[in-house]
Amino acid sequence: MPVRHALATALGAAALLCAAVGPAAAGTGESITVDPTGTVAPDGTVTLSGTYRCTAGTGPVLVGSSVGQSDPRVQQGVGGGVALCDGAEHRWENSGEVVPGSVEAGPAHVQAALVELRPSGIVPLPYFHAVAERDVTLVQD
Template sequence: MPVRPVVAAALGAAALLCAAVGPACADPSEVITVDPVGRIAPDGTVTLSGSYRCTGGTGPVFVSSSLSQGDSRLRQGVGGGVAQCDGAEHRWQNSGKVSAQAPRSGAARVEATLTELRPSGILLLPAFHAVTDQDVTLAQE
């Protein structure tokens, strides 16, 4: 199995766990935001962006994002990237084609997450730095 889907599945499962546990997962000084407008390219690629701030990463930290339109139970991953946890504010941008349902212009819900994979023995366990769930508008480019 390719590594990318495995990492995406692990981060998604960890995000669900953090959502169930609540704010105790993240330091309140760490934050991730989502810009109010996302873009849809003519080829169907979705681009989401925002900013983040985190500190104290001991393992690799990733910025992930997912999108839902209509049925809020169906979330589709939109790219991901590496984050820099140095206490400064940084911009993030994720792009990707969603597979299950073609995105359309209009209202959408985006979840963005800063997740660190911390070494614990022979395993890497997810630790959340920040999570947000926000309404956005998708616009055609």
């Protein structure tokens, strides 16, 4: 499995976990936002964006996002990337293909999270630096 695909899968899982366990309190000076508009392409690729701010951690910090539309209990991971945690505000943009026909232009619900993979024995454990949810409008790309 390509590294980028594995990272996107891990971030999507983290975003879904975030939905299951609820929002975590952001650390001092740490935040993530979601822009009010995203895009959906004819091939099903969804692009979401926003801003984040975080401080250094003990492991890699990732920006994950997910989108849901008709059923608020169903979220699909949308890409992911590595965050630069230097205390400054940065832009993030995640793109990924969702299940064909499951997302279309119109209202949608987005979750985004800054998730650190902290070393803990054999398996790194997720630590949420910041979490955000927002109703957005997806426009046709």
